Amino acid sequence: MKKRTYWQQNLRLVGLCLAVWFIVSFGFGILALDLLNRIQVGGFQLGFWFAQQGSIYVFVALIFFYAWRMAALDRAYGVDEGSNESETVAEDRGENG
Numbered sequence: 001m002k003k004r005t006y007w008q009q010n011l012r013l014v015g016l017c018l019a020v021w022f023i024v025s026f027g028f029g030i031l032a033l034d035l036l037n038r039i040q041v042g043g044f045q046l047g048f049w050f051a052q053q054g055s056i057y058v059f060v061a062l063i064f065f066y067a068w069r070m071a072a073l074d075r076a077y078g079v080d081e082g083s084n085e086s087e088t089v090a091e092d093r094g095e096n097g
Contacts, residue, residue: 002077017062020058028050
């Protein structure tokens with residue numbers, strides 16, 4: 001049951017990160033482009049900034065956020081790199097080696 005909860009929380013975190021990435025890249029960069037272009041940031045339209053750079057910055061920030069949260073989740077469930085249980089979780093997923 002502990003392993004199932006661990007993977008549910010892992011999938012919830014992945015889903016959250018994907019949702020944020022979708023909202024920023026597709027929502028802000030495409031759907032809300034005209035609305036955001038009314039706002040100027042540093043001489044550029046905000047919609048243009050999100051489409052060109054903002055979504056990339058958010059994506060990189062999400063990578064660090066995911067790594068930070070997964071490290072905490074791994075420690076909480078005892079499957080961090082120094083734990084014997086990490087091998088058991090990998091075996092349960094079907095990973096051999």
